[in-house]
Structures are given as structure tokens and as C-alpha cells.
Amino acid sequence: MITAQNLTKTYTQTVLNIDHLEIPKGQSFGLVGNNGAGKTTLFSLLLDLIQPTTGHIINNEVQVDQSEAWKPFTSAFIDETFLIGYLTPEEYFYFIGELRGRNKADVDALLANYEDFFHGEILGQKKYLRDLSKGNQKKVGIVASFIGNPEVVILDEPFANLDPTTQIRLKGIIKDLAAKEEVTVLVSSHDLIHVTEVCERIVVLNKGEIVKDIRTSTETLKELETFFGG
């Protein structure tokens, strides 16, 4: 589904350097690494928000920096710049829905599935997104990225800022999503426990390079803890 080839990004220093990375369709892919390891850089490159210094990324046969044809089947929530502060959550969901060819009824049907996840703090609150707490903003952004049956979902640090109950619910949501054959989920996280629980495969980035590429098993968590602890 996604292939990165000779991908580097250099500012004054090289912040990302990936020879080859292949993510097959339907995989749930976890990205871990310390601050500055290049996780967000990789996701930004995937979304064509920055230009690669060398190499390219191909998303479902579309080279992302050449054509925009990847947009209809790819969705993401990276940070609060993916939210429109002066809209209410409802308006925001409908807006995204319209952009992705879904009418109000479709969006409402989708939102109904996430009532638990919202925990009564999102819909009908008479608040603009900018006035919601960080955690609630995150919930909105994550659910909005599920609108319109995307084939690739990219979530940067989805667990950060969420309360424990919501974290557990989100794990369930991502697992369900990953269980669908046709959806490729890319998740980055600082939380090793969460990411080993929801992802089939974990790639460790360190200073821009891939240092580990693991198929998740019962030993994975230990292996990661040793890596980061040592």
C-alpha cells in the first residue's frame, strides 16, 4: 500500500533517512521513537506537507509529491492544525464529511458509533472546538479522520492527552479498524504498552533511521523497553 524509497529529509541536519519501507495493505503499523526521531516528519512527508530532500513515497500507486490522487482515500489527524477552531464539533464533522463526499445522515450514522468514546463531552455542548480541552479536541480530530471510509488512516500520538478510559476505548477502536482487511492504520506513540497492543508491526525510529522493525509478539514490549531503557 505504502512504499518509501531512499527517503531523506535534510534541514541543516538530516532528520529522516529511510532506505526502504514497505507497509502492506491492511496492516496496523506502529511507529515509536524518542522526541526528534523523525516520526512526525515521516507522517508529514506522507501527507505531502513537506517535500522530501531525496526519494519519494508511493501511496497506493500514487506518488504523493507528484499527484494529489492519494487524498480521497487517505485521512489523518496529526495535531490541532487539523482542527478548525471556530466551528462546533458537529459543524466540523459535517464539513469534513462534505469534503469526503458524505452527507449529514452518513456522518450522523458514523458518529453514533462513537457515543461511548465521546463520553457525552463532544456533541451538543454549545462550544467551539477552540474552547474544548486538549483531550476532547483530540477525540474530535481522531473520529473525523474515520469519516468517508479512508483506506489509510494516519494518527500522530493519538493516546497523548486522553484520559485512561478514553485511551482504553481508543485502543478498541483502532483494533477494530485494523481488523478490517482494507484499512491500513499508521499510529505513532510514546506509549510502548498501547502501541504494542494495537499494532501488528512496530518500527523504531532513532535519529531519523529505522533501527528496529518488529512483528509484534509477547516479547515485543520487553524488547522495546530494553531498547529505550538501555
Add this chain to the structure above:
Amino acid sequence: MPVTNIKPLLYLPIKKSKVVNYSLGKTVVSFFNIMHAFFFVPFSVVLLMEGYATVSVIGWHLGFMALIFVNNFINVMVNNKDSVFYVFAGLFLLAGISQYYQWFDITQYTQPIFDLFFDLPWTSAVLWLLLIGLYFLSFSYFKKHMYLDGGLATKQSEAKTENLDWLNRFGNLGTFLKNDIKLIKRNKRSRTAVITGFFFIFYGLLFFTGAIEAYESPFWSMFAGIFVTGGFLFSFGQYVPSWDSSYYPLMMSQNIQYKEYLSSKWYLVIIATIISTILASFYIYFGWEAYAAVLVGAIYNIGINSYLVLWGGAYVKTPIDLTSNKKAFGDKQAFNAKTLLLTLPKMLLPIIIYAAGHLLVSPLVGYLCVAMVGLLGFVFKNKAFKMIEGIYKKEKYKTLLAYKQK
């Protein structure tokens, strides 16, 4: 009260009273308080040189200084209370109007009070006592309210979900229009742009009433015509796409065609220009030439300037904080060679075209020529949009990077 700067000081080892003193002190040195000194200091010096009694002048001067700062502290305390503001604004307006029409002259009653500070200089001490009293009053008020959920809480307005379904008939364009209307309605900064645009309608009065002699030349009337109808076009249009700067990454990774995105902004600008033109109909009172300048200015704005502002916007790249009015009236980043060059065809070209027609044949021909150029621009809409789209695409990464650096 500059509350945002206080929050980080709250949990540092600084005494609360110090923080309050600091922020109250900061309001004292604001430009609006110091500004008056530019008048009062030279005025007092002149009075002294003219031989007025020194003690009286000093007393009067100190009295007025105290009054200005008394105002400052009243201001600090009633800040964010809109009702107080409107009451006072209404009173002043009423006093001004009644003065003008000579119904009632308020200065007859205020004059003796102000004279008192001169005649009996020691009376200004009363004002200083009042000032000190007010300082302590505001000090204790703020000290009591220095909590995140008290005086430091940011105001939250109750949000209402709006559907604006009637715009759905415009398809994808409607999606963006809906958003842009909400953008304008719900954010301080964009509302300021609309208000600025509205006041531009009256800008022409300076030209057509002969109020300023230097503006008498007929070529200036063309200039006025452009401005009267193009207020919103300039105040809003020149900051496309910066209005969306806080969520530009979303826009760039969603399934969005630049053409629809730009079209929505273009329609907004066009609709605003048409509304301005209708509101500016009163210029017909100043003769057909004034009205023709307004109408032709509108045609030129719609046909040519609407593309030019969108084009120029691609180079502006100033992130906009929608919730504050900071930098609402210009920003040095927005002022670069490319945008400056683009103002030439916006302002100068119509004047030149008009001048050519005016001098060679007649004023009427001058107006017709400008209108023709405007209509021509209309015909080439698709071409112009293609070109602007290309520029936006080319500038995409630079724009994204610029918006990240707030």
C-alpha cells in the same frame, strides 16, 4: 488588563501584590496615556513662556495628568464590560451632537471645573488623591480576582451550530462558503476586516466633497472609486489564504481542489464589492461623475482586482491569529516586494487608463475605458484562476512552513 501575560507569573515565587503592581503599572505606560503628553507638555511650556503664573500652570498641568491616569484606571476596571462602554459612547455622542446643533453646550458646565485647577492650583491635589484611591481600589480588585477561574478566565461565548443549508445548492463551493461565512462571523480579526471595509465606503467623501484641496484632480476620483467599493476586497482579500493559516495543514491534506477553495473566496469578495457598491449609491448626490467613478471602480475591482488580491495573497504568508486584533492593520511580513509590485496594477493602472481617456477624449471615455478593462478581466476568469492556482500550488510548502512559525 493584559491577563494572558499574568498566567505564567502565578506559580513562580513572586508575591501576588508584585504581579498586580506590575500589570497595573504596565497599563500606565501604555501609548494611549503617554500620547497626551505630546499636547499638554508643549502647551504648558508655551503658557509659561507667555507669562502665565507658574504655579497655576503647573497645578493645571498636574491636574490634567492625574485626570488622564484616573481615566486609565477606570478603564482598567470597566474593561470587558460592553454595557459601560456603550453608555459612555452614547453620552459622548449625544454631547457632541447637541454641541454641534447648539441645543445644549456642555462645555459651559465643564469649563469652570477645568479653570478651577488653574485658578486654585492646590485643587489638583484632589485629583491626585482620587487617582491614588482608584489605584488601590483596582489593586485590591485584581488581587482578589487573580484566579484562573476568576478574573483571569478567558471569556467563552456560547456556540451555536449553524447549518446554512441554503448554501448546499452551490455544491462544493457551498461547503467552503459556509465555512467562510462562519469564519467572518465568529472571529474578532475577520470582523475587523469587514468593519474596515465598511468604513472605506465613506472614504470617497474626502474626494467628492472637496474637503481636501489636493484631491480635487479628476484622476483622484478614480482612485476613490476603487477604494470606496474595494474596502472589503483589500482588507479581507489580501490575506487569503492566511485566514485559514491555523488549519492550513488540514486543508492541504483533505480532498480539496484549489479551484473551489479559491472560488469561494472570490465569490465572497465579489458579493462584498457588490454590496459596497449598492451602499455607495449615495455618491450620486455628488453628481454623475462621482457616481460613475464608484460604479467603474466596482467593475474594475470585480474584473481585475479580485484576481490580483488572491494572487498577492499567495505571497503574504503571514499567519493570522483569528481571535485577536493584533497586527490587524498591517504587518511587516505582509509588506514585501512582490505584494508591493502587485499594488501597482491594483491602484495605479485604473488611474492611468482613466487619465489617458480623460485627457485624450473626455471624462466619459476615461470611465468607459476602465470599465472595459474590468469587463475584459471577467471574460478571462478561467485563465486567471488557472494561473493563480498554479502559484498557490508552487507556494504550498513555503506557506505551510511560514504558518507553522507563529
